[in-house]
Amino acid sequence: ATLLEGTLATSLPANPGVIVLADVATLSPGETADLLGWAEAGGTLLRFAGPQLAASDVSRDGEDPLLPVRLRSGGRSVGGAMSWGEPKTLAPFPEDSPFYGLDIPEDVTVNSQVMAQPDPTLADRVIAALSDGTPLVTRKRIGAGQVILFHVTANAEWSSLPLSGLFVQMLERLSITAAADTTLPADLAAATWQPDRVLTASGTLEPGDTLPGVSGTALLSEPLGPELRPGLYDGPDRRLARNAHDPERDLAPMVWPAGTRIEGMVRASETPLGGWLLALAMLLLLGDILASLALSGRLGPVRRAALLGTVAILTSYSPDTAWSQPGPEIAEELALAHVITGDRALDEIAHAALRGLGQTLFFRTSVEPDPPVGVDLERDELAFYPLLYWPITPDQPLPSAEAYARLNTYLRTGGMILFDTRDADIAGFGTGSPNGAMLRKLAAPLDIPPLEPVPEDHVLTRSFYLLQDFPGRHMGRTVWVEAAPPDAEQVEGMPFRNLNDGVTPVVIGGNDWASAWAVTENGSPLLPVGRGFAGERQRELALRFGVNLVMHVLTGNYKSDQVHVPALLDRLGQ
Template structure:
């Protein structure tokens, strides 16, 4: 390739024709032959006469230059000009080896990497060189060198993998002894063995690297700590301050995945780590299935959740002396009240509850256990369980032999306990000390009114301070903890009821139990608890962070999951065994990002260089335009460019190059014919295929009910793109609101407002059951959408609104859920006329109806008319679906007929039916 500044030429020899352009002057002067001059005296008689058809004696200079420019543009076009061509490689016949890391870190700009590899392969092919291709996430195999065309086909089908290579040094052993040039497209991360492999490439020929400066961002698995979900992210390289949004996603009550919460993490300047928290209620936390960084389509920016954030199973095992009839004296009463909202409680004997594999076992005033029960409980704790014990009279009266340690207690106990505040006590009741920083209760506020009147005491020892996680104001332990195997044993040195302290009566007791229960490992155990089990994959992630079904993948062993390193045989995703689910993510809690370091002198190419662009097309277009200008100029000079001829020429050019708008007009006409041929219900496209398909199925079901029960015979529903399609053809639009759908453009807002002003109606459905007072992501998105619409003041549907009686008599408007529904508010002066049970509300049709009841799911049917989604339970659900259909019928009839039901003609009949 020959370079001329930023432009290169693939066939530079054709440019040698440019110096020959002056020959065009001679050619134009020779053809036609120049006229000969002959002097004839009779010419004087012709002086003063004009010739109708004048012919130029010679070609004008400007026309000659025009033709030379057209020919020059054609020559340059066929010379293969390229803007910003790739730097020319050194002249060599050595093969070219293209090396691609192919990890999740490449996924964000994968198309650009493939384009760069294609460019290198094409350049090598033009030079007659063979090309090889390896992806380092594959198993090491000797590279095979092929033609550039074959490599281009392989590159087109190449995709990144959702893991990183285990050891790159294994590739150095299969490279062979031949010489070749290496072009390495790096993900920017330092993987094990990278230095050895780079040295191997450098020993076999020149090595160059492509590495984009775009930062790599990864999300660590979330953990629940200190009462909140803790989030942590990494980036490489650490640059200027940067904010990222982490979206917490999970199913809504309808089972549709959506964003449930969002947190902002901030990377400080020069920092490669950012942290944040999400304080979520338990019922919302139990729904979470994944966290993802917005705008980062990589598997490293996605973290799947398993049972670690879900509800725990807590077994309550009381003493044999449970109080009968006196609930407030029961050792387990306050425990039930505190843990029931966030845990599933199990009752029974110790041997029975262990069979249910609980996450936490609570013993209230149990001093000693039988040998078999103690061994079974100790094994369960060692496998990862949390044993939570409470003191009481029986534990205080128990005695242990000198030097005897109970493995099911965190510390040795003194017999008898300690009384505070009584006639025979050592002093006044004690309050609690603030929680230390290393305690799981750190950060909780200690109420002044919480006091302790009796407790069991711990024997002093070297480990007592380390095992104390809560203490009284005088320093005596209140709660102690000991790790046993993969689990832990925790002891409250007071009773679980209010007999020894006021702690169970306070909100602090609930918070302390929540901290202890939620840090328990669901399913029991750390990595060692996975050993000996087999897990089946449920979902796996690709390199772009998209979840895919894992139906055809084999099961994996617990040992492989315990290693926690994804690879070709263990993709990141969700794995389950019976009732336990384990998430394997690309990153782990101890993951760090290290930048790749290259041998000295290795050229590293970034993404700052402009993209290579062929210029053959623009030059050919310029040559064609100049030739057309030459034709018009020649016609003008010859005097044949009259008005009629010019018009015919323009018409010919227009027919030869039809305007693209003609095709758009045809599509618009087809849409208009389809929309107006018969009455059709329509829904707004959201960009979410699942939501759009559900809306289509819902309107299909409602259309069927209208056809069966009314004189309205609608056709198949249609999908409407508010940016492109005309809205005036439809009387009614159903708009399911999603959390991430784009806001309408200015032109779309204009069309929407015209639609609302001219009698159209939009049913906005946030599909969130109207929960959280309008704070769901869908409700917030609706507020943004509605900010540009001319929506009148709204109010909940009053009992005498015309929607309650348009076709059916209704008082509720359910869909898949039941929630509030909003319509245009009545005028302030609306009043009931004499003799009428209803006010004349809303003289026109309400332009909008807003709710979150997921009406489309209740209306939806499949192609043969069978309901597609469940609604409610049993006969109650069938009744709710029927009322949802009736609401839809009332809504459409209200749109088509207006408020004629507000007049007095129908009052007697309505009164009679209401009386029935």
């Protein structure tokens, strides 16, 4: 088997047998449609639960097409410090389950799970359950394929199942069912199969569209020959491969007679002649000059000696080294980016804002960003930019399905988007504002985890500067980040919880940070902030928030490590 790692956009064209999604709650409409088409053609979608899926609204009111059952909100926790009961063990696998016959270790327990809602089809879709009867693994057929959901995480966060050998055996059983050939002669007899690409006698593939079609029965059982050649055959709803040999036939290495010369497919190395030919041309030109000088009587003894010395020096150089050129330099600095909204004035402010933030980072930290970049979500690659500033306007167009797929990939692979509705002076978060309404539309197809206002112990408050507020051009607005895990605990005597996990993929606010960060090309503030000294203090705090944001993106939550607590307590005066 071949393991492919990448985004859905890059993996689906390879037509894999199984696609694994671990705690992915929201898919864009384009990704959903592509996955449905792939699954209906015979693919197996293997999904795992997690905190994001448990906290989302996916498959709540109606069954999601890419989930086997409807889910309850919030999930269930058993056996933890804040819950009743003991961790649950696994029930024996039923006879109609693909896991039937596997031995269940006694030490495999489940602490948390996402719960399925009781529907009429639930019993038929459960292929593994816990000792209390709640589903552990559910499955639903989609066309010729299937979607399977493990109601626990793919790691050991919710259960000890991934640490056991049973987990590997279960995945092996699922891979066997995904790769099983369910094609029956009765299913193929009524169809005519058209050759698409066939093998030649030399082992190369060539188009087969000029060959006549063959019946399904002949395709499966008839021997190969001029009328039935090995290759790929297209049917009404699927494609089949007819191999050049039968499964029962053993392939053995060829035994050659003694003295036979065996040559592999080795390509002879090229000999570069460009430098030598150029040197020869220079020598011929020099010889022509010498001949002209000699015929005209202008080549005296001294000049003759000087020219001969020049010829000796030129011929002593190797063309391979004399004409070598250094390779191109590769840029190693990061760049901050903003989304092009189509509003020219706003895009210019966003560009000037990231220029000002970049200058602040250059003078105050070890980060030396390149000039900012405006990105077009429909065309540009986002993976090069750790931070994406997205100002919201009420009339900006919604991205396409392909753009949403790239955005979801960007968020899932460590990128951060700073959404700025710029309306903190007139509206509360998400209400009473055209920008807030547009934000909800823009963010709906994105795979955004549950959010919460920035807590006092969040790493954004101390990733570089110690901050309590995050003003921009406006003050007093709640800033939202990814919610902390429910089991995040605070160690006694320590002021911060242990949140050493990852970077929040989104930060949402409306303080209009771009207007506070923006500077002209000579470094002067572009827009006013507040009045007098208080306004400049507010601008300074906005820049400090930007510095903290970039440092959080680049370093993660390392400041949550308890190693830094003594130094932080000393600075706090505690």
